[in-house]
Amino acid sequence: MTRSPVVLITGSSRGIGAATALYFAKHGYNVCINYKADLANAMLVAEKVKRLGVEAEVIQGDVSLEADVLALFMHIDKVFGQLDVLGRVDLWWLNLQQCVWFLGKAELM
Template identity: 55%
Template sequence: MDKVILITGASRGIGAATALLAARQGYRICINYHADDAAAQQVLAQVRELGAEAIVVRADASVEDEVVQLFQRIDHELGPLTALVNNAGTIAQQSRVEDMSEFRLLKMMKTNVVGPMLCAKHAVRRMSQRHGGQGGSIVNVSSVAARLGSPAEYVDYAASKGALDTFTLGLSKEVAGEGIRVNAVRPGYIHTGFHALSGDPDRVSKLEPGIPLGRGGQPEEVAEAIMWLLSDKASYATGTFIDLGGGR
């Protein structure tokens, strides 16, 4: 069976690193992104240079109409989906809870919780043996923040990732008998541009002294864990979490 993967938020950081590793492992790849056309096209060129068949699709993964169109493109251009990486996410400026607006909270939950649930919904409809599918694997990109809480920084982000963890557990049990495995990775401080969204692009470097391993992680290290969970090497893993926090 051909391996077809959808990676949401794949124009940067962990998503882009996962796309490159998937290309090396023989996947057909859908690079999903939300806004940065140039970055997405650059990732597309890189995976094609590695010999992968790939497409790039701009879509907001938290809006169902756009998710439907995204999955239809995959159906028509790549074939039956076998792997989903729910990587798209957002964060906001560091803040205490009493200063967070309703708009901020709703955006956080829609992007980080509703989005992965919608993508999983449409993936399950294609993968599940209950629906005539051939099975598959889903990996959700959570965060160490889900168990640390991120006080005085972004409790809302941490809470959204906690919800994603609960969703991972529930869905893994719901579809375990239908040929689908559902797992998650929980990165900690990783050197990507993501932290610029919180107003502190150098955050990882500044916090490295407090990490037991003494350094921030690289997106490629997270990609390795994601691709292992998707692979047959992890065939007995479902409802499983891999923490990638350098000991935090």
Template identity: 45%
Template structure:
């Protein structure tokens, strides 16, 4: 989407340094957007994504922020306001899982981390985006895509019901916010990936479990980050102009 002045507008992708987030950031750039690539720790990975976007001739910026920390989120949006074209979209992609466990083996610290990042982080980032996008606040409109999960409807028993519950919250958040902003030029949707072949499974200790599940999947394969990114970018685009409050499964029939 081009700005009124004819130049690109900015998409902020949280957790944009790897996996689905990186795929979304790169596909947005291919469609002509400037991109703010948020990361929590891996600066080198974020910088690599930014360099690829700049190689396409578009503005890009790596912005560090732990989305569970309000002060860091505010600083991130301030940097984007200063260094990039006006914001037109947010992809709330930053999220974490933990090692497989039952509820009776989960600590409060684990639960707080899951909900602080996956839920609170998405709320605060969306709040700041709304202040810039909504016509009620003088914005030109735009779109928000929240990253949910098929786990929200499956529950993920014996693996991570905390993660599944956090994504259930994201589904409800998406439905409510979509209706709240429908008359203010901002569309809000969610994408619910199934089993996707990204490094998050290895870093959280779920790699073997993912590989074991593949033969049981309807399509007999895991999805790819690029396949999820295609759905996200469609929801951001004008082609989805009458789509808001949707929960779009990209789960291979699971």
């Protein structure tokens, strides 16, 4: 059985992030919904994603904080064991070099 790919969309509890999460869900991706403060909206997005026949995982975290980013990646690894796509709606927070560093650091924990 082939596992569905997994996408993390930062800031996906509303707006462009929510629309991006739904886009990936429509294309068969399991979706990690990241939110900073709006749990209610994140849960609504998760329900919409699940109605499209894929899994949704809601994860709180402030992506401007290193500890939260590490926890985010570790949570995804624990639940899905993989991350195929990183959707950065708030583009300023993480460049590729930082992402590789975070992933490497999370792997060591």
